[in-house]
Amino acid sequence: MAKKAGKNNKKKSNYLLITFWFLIFILMMVVFFVKRNQIKQNLEDTDFFGRVFGTTPEFMNKSDNGKSEGKPGTGMNLDLLGAKEPSGNSGGGKYTEVTGTEANKVPESEMQKSGTGVAEAANQKKTETLPLDSEKKTNSANESTAKKPETTSQSKTQETPAVQVPKKTEVTLYFVSIDSDGSVSRKSSRRTLQKSDSPLTDSINELLKGPSLDEKGKELMTLIPAGTRLLGASVKNGTATLNFNEAFEINQTFGVEGYIAQLMQIVYTATEFSTVRSVQFLIEGEKKDYLGSEGQWIGTPLARSSF
Numbered sequence: 001m002a003k004k005a006g007k008n009n010k011k012k013s014n015y016l017l018i019t020f021w022f023l024i025f026i027l028m029m030v031v032f033f034v035k036r037n038q039i040k041q042n043l044e045d046t047d048f049f050g051r052v053f054g055t056t057p058e059f060m061n062k063s064d065n066g067k068s069e070g071k072p073g074t075g076m077n078l079d080l081l082g083a084k085e086p087s088g089n090s091g092g093g094k095y096t097e098v099t100g101t102e103a104n105k106v107p108e109s110e111m112q113k114s115g116t117g118v119a120e121a122a123n124q125k126k127t128e129t130l131p132l133d134s135e136k137k138t139n140s141a142n143e144s145t146a147k148k149p150e151t152t153s154q155s156k157t158q159e160t161p162a163v164q165v166p167k168k169t170e171v172t173l174y175f176v177s178i179d180s181d182g183s184v185s186r187k188s189s190r191r192t193l194q195k196s197d198s199p200l201t202d203s204i205n206e207l208l209k210g211p212s213l214d215e216k217g218k219e220l221m222t223l224i225p226a227g228t229r230l231l232g233a234s235v236k237n238g239t240a241t242l243n244f245n246e247a248f249e250i251n252q253t254f255g256v257e258g259y260i261a262q263l264m265q266i267v268y269t270a271t272e273f274s275t276v277r278s279v280q281f282l283i284e285g286e287k288k289d290y291l292g293s294e295g296q297w298i299g300t301p302l303a304r305s306s307f
Contacts, residue, residue, distance in 0.1 A: 166194045167195040169192070171199070171269075173191055173207045174207070174268040175188075175221060178221070184261050186265075187220050189215050189218075191206060198233070199273065200240060200270060203269055207266070208224060223251065223265065224248070224262045227245075228248045229245045238278065239301050240270050245283075248281075249288075256296065259292050263291070263307070264307045267279045267302050287299070
């Protein structure tokens with residue numbers, strides 16, 4: 001009976017011990033679930049599993065919602081655009097900021113652990129960067145190509161200015177012809193001259209040159225003395241003042257009719273211009289009453305009606 005009672009007491013004490021440890025386990029589990037986040041954080045901060053077992057369980061790399069903190073397939077949290085990597089293998093929570101091209105340098109051991117995830121991320125970054133560089137080169141090439149034709153066109157315009165063709169104008173000159181009976185008649189002829197700011201002077205100088213070969217073939221001639229030169233010309237209030245050299249008053253061939261004809265040639269040629277109605281003759285800058293020894297009147301302006 002004593003042995004039987006001893007066995008019962010031993011079983012009872014074993015049962016109580018098991019119950020005790022079971023309650024302790026239940027209590028630990030309750031505490032663990034209540035403080036699991038704090039416990040997990042402490043284990044991560046101290047790298048408990050890494051120091052004791054040499055590796056960190058997979059569930060320690062997962063967040064509270066069950067998703068991995070890093071990219072799928074990498075097994076670690078890596079930011080290629082300026083991430084923070086552990087400064088050593090011993091843990092301890094110390095990190096060094098990695099920026100620029102150093103962020104793309106991944107240790108070979110990390111590459112082996114992470115598989116193809118990091119390589120894909122690096123390739124993706126290169127792929128995203130290359131088109132930007134190529135677009136910049138293409139845009140700069142297009143801009144330089146677009147600017148070249150403008151520069152070439154401008155240089156050609158500066159080197160080869162447009163040649164302006166001189167403008168022409170027609171004037172009417174008056175010559176004379178002598179009939180078989182000796183009478184003198186007035187003849188007009190058209191000539192083309194270059195336009196200028198002094199059309200009256202140009203027209204009188206052209207008249208002083210005498211008839212051209214074509215005009216001589218039409219029996220046109222001039223009675224203005226050879227060597228006559230125009231020294232000056234001006235127009236005021238419809239009167240043209242023409243200053244000739246002294247050769248203009250020496251007409252020894254045709255006498256009075258010669259003086260009248262040479263004055264008529266000048267007056268009709270000058271009054272072809274709408275601004276001229278009469279002509280005042282000067283000899284070497286002096287106003288004279290008569291022209292030549294025959295005494296042809298030039299003391300006042302002469303008009304077409306004077307002949």
